[in-house]
Amino acid sequence: MTGAGQDVPWWQKAVGYQIYPRSFQDSNGDGIGDIPGIIARLDHLADLGVGFVWLSPVYASPQVDMGYDISDYRAIDPAYGTLDDMDRLIVEAGARGIRIVMDLVVNHCSDRHDWFLKAVADPSAPEHDYFIWRDPGPDGGPPTDARSVFGGPAWTLVPELGRYYFHQFAPGQPDLDWQNPDLRAAIHEMMNWWLDRGIGGFRLDVIDLIGKDPDASVFAEGPDLHPFLREMHDAAFRGRDTLTVGETWSVTPETALLYCGRDRDELDMVFQFEHVTAFHHPERGKWDPLPFDLPVFKRALFLWQEALRDDGWNALFLSNHDLPRQVSRYGDDGEWRVRSAKALATAIHLLRGTPFVYQGEEIGMTNTRFTDPDEFRDIEAIGHWAEARARGEELEDFLTGVNANGRDNARTPMQWSDAPNGGFTTGRPWIGVNPNHAEINVAADRADPDGVVAHYRRLIGLRRDRRIVSHGQFVAHAEGHPQVMAYARELDGERLSVVVNLCAQPVSFRVPKGLEVEGESLSANVTPRTQVRGTLGLAPYEAFAVMGPGGESGPG
Ligand code: GLC
Numbered sequence: 271m272t273g274a275g276q277d278v279p280w281w282q283k284a285v286g287y288q289i290y291p292r293s294f295q296d297s298n299g300d301g302i303g304d305i306p307g308i309i310a311r312l313d314h315l316a317d318l319g320v321g322f323v324w325l326s327p328v329y330a331s332p333q334v335d336m337g338y339d340i341s342d343y344r345a346i347d348p349a350y351g352t353l354d355d356m357d358r359l360i361v362e363a364g365a366r367g368i369r370i371v372m373d374l375v376v377n378h379c380s381d382r383h384d385w386f387l388k389a390v391a392d393p394s395a396p397e398h399d400y401f402i403w404r405d406p407g408p409d410g411g412p413p414t415d416a417r418s419v420f421g422g423p424a425w426t427l428v429p430e431l432g433r434y435y436f437h438q439f440a441p442g443q444p445d446l447d448w449q450n451p452d453l454r455a456a457i458h459e460m461m462n463w464w465l466d467r468g469i470g471g472f473r474l475d476v477i478d479l480i481g482k483d484p485d486a487s488v489f490a491e492g493p494d495l496h497p498f499l500r501e502m503h504d505a506a507f508r509g510r511d512t513l514t515v516g517e518t519w520s521v522t523p524e525t526a527l528l529y530c531g532r533d534r535d536e537l538d539m540v541f542q543f544e545h546v547t548a549f550h551h552p553e554r555g556k557w558d559p560l561p562f563d564l565p566v567f568k569r570a571l572f573l574w575q576e577a578l579r580d581d582g583w584n585a586l587f588l589s590n591h592d593l594p595r596q597v598s599r600y601g602d603d604g605e606w607r608v609r610s611a612k613a614l615a616t617a618i619h620l621l622r623g624t625p626f627v628y629q630g631e632e633i634g635m636t637n638t639r640f641t642d643p644d645e646f647r648d649i650e651a652i653g654h655w656a657e658a659r660a661r662g663e664e665l666e667d668f669l670t671g672v673n674a675n676g677r678d679n680a681r682t683p684m685q686w687s688d689a690p691n692g693g694f695t696t697g698r699p700w701i702g703v704n705p706n707h708a709e710i711n712v713a714a715d716r717a718d719p720d721g722v723v724a725h726y727r728r729l730i731g732l733r734r735d736r737r738i739v740s741h742g743q744f745v746a747h748a749e750g751h752p753q754v755m756a757y758a759r760e761l762d763g764e765r766l767s768v769v770v771n772l773c774a775q776p777v778s779f780r781v782p783k784g785l786e787v788e789g790e791s792l793s794a795n796v797t798p799r800t801q802v803r804g805t806l807g808l809a810p811y812e813a814f815a816v817m818g819p820g821g822e823s824g825p826g
């Protein structure tokens with residue numbers, strides 16, 4: 271068993287909160303969220319008890335992909351504020367015990383970055399070799415048939431040069447050539463520049479792509495990935511008390527410890543997406559999602575609990591800025607909205623790992639309903655609509671997919687109150703506010719002692735205060751049960767039993783032996799329970815956790 275002692279890294283007892291700055295809080299009425307807006311709302315986060323913020327990109331950017339296309343790594347986009355604002359955010363958050371973990375996009379930059387401008391202007395400039403250039407293929411077309419994530423080829427021709435550059439994402443996001451040691455050194459230097467300003471670490475965007483070999487059509491987890499990460503660790507993280515979490519869509523339980531095993535010196539943890547992609551259509555992907563299936567969902571999450579049982583560390587999440595709202599995806603955003611939001615939170619927050627809350631999740635914000643392509647702001651949805659339309663697809667079918675899984679669902683503004691635009695802005699918001707803000711908002715939820723915020727505050731506190739929550743061993747139960755997610759955590763003769771009905775129907779649940787416990791109610795969304803044994807009648811979306819003597823080394 272690892273980390274049961276008191277002396278554990280801070281991020282093993284902390285909960286993160288992701289801020290999507292464009293949609294969090296606007297302070298100057300231009301309709302775009304900004305850093306002064308975040309500072310004005312820090313007390314909300316402090317009251318929730320989160321230990322750190324994952325801040326989606328605020329760097330200078332033409333916003334082709336909403337900041338995931340950086341044109342200057344050492345400047346703040348004027349829409350978001352200034353470097354002084356950023357320094358103030360670090361200090362103000364720090365004063366509330368919150369660290370700022372910055373989102374860093376180094377697989378690619380923007381085609382407006384000085385490096386790319388120089389690379390195009392002069393092929394003999396050192397910056398030219400910061401990017402991946404290839405001659406046209408034999409037919410004069412792109413060098414390979416690689417496709418970009420946002421639609422179209424992954425190669426774009428620069429006519430003046432007669433050569434193509436590679437971009438895994440939009441043409442405005444040229445991939446950096448990590449094979450070039452000068453590029454790597456420039457990135458490391460920039461990372462140290464930020465770390466020296468006092469940030470708490472980095473979330474590393476699509477970091478599993480940096481070791482790619484595009485000529486062999488190997489993109490994710492390429493041959494040089496781990497040497498590059500080890501080098502980055504040596505150059506930037508060693509000896510610092512930071513948190514590093516990699517976004518890795520391709521990681522598997524077999525490869526996870528290569529990133530975050532304790533003897534690896536690479537990253538602290540990675541985001542895995544198995545519980546997300548399990549519901550993507552095998553051919554048509556995210557735009558044709560499969561129906562929610564609890565045993566599949568549990569299998570993915572439990573597999574990862576087992577895989578990182580003795581080494582490594584899980585990053586726990588259901589939502590982020592690329593995913594639909596969790597209460598709409600995995601819960602019930604109608605009649606059981608509040609209760610299912612709490613049930614999902616209970617299920618995730620009592621697992622072993624570091625939970626991440628996405629802005630608005632803590633009040634049970636829902637997906638929105640797009641009825642017209644003009645409402646999309648996301649390059650991914652816009653690109654896929656263009657392709658679908660060219661294929662002759664019906665708008666209605668396309669909207670079904672986008673409404674289920676489009677990224678703009680998560681990007682509608684934070685709903686603070688029932689004021690116009692949910693209190694997000696006094697101007698015209700850059701993307702429509704969900705009309706349900708009149709009912710679903712922070713002020714209304716907080717006014718209810720049984721609101722979703724109160725439930726999150728409690729779960730976050732449990733992780734901070736109870737070692738069994740942060741470091742207890744995970745034990746899966748009732749794995750095949752179609753309605754109930756159940757597991758135990760065990761530490762030093764104690765057992766924490768977690769039972770969640772993830773359905774809108776009541777269910778009678780026979781408690782397996784290893785889940786039995788009697789003791790203290792740590793969390794409940796219907797009525798507190800102090801006993802888990804026999805056959806329990808569970809209400810729709812009922813979730814609870816009970817702690818008492820038990821477990822391998824305990825009397826029970
Ligand atoms: C990551 C980001 C996503 C972005 C992509 C390209 O997946 O989370 O928002 O579009 O990388 O940078």
Ligand code: CA
Nearest residue numbers: 297298302304
């Ligand atoms: Ca603004």
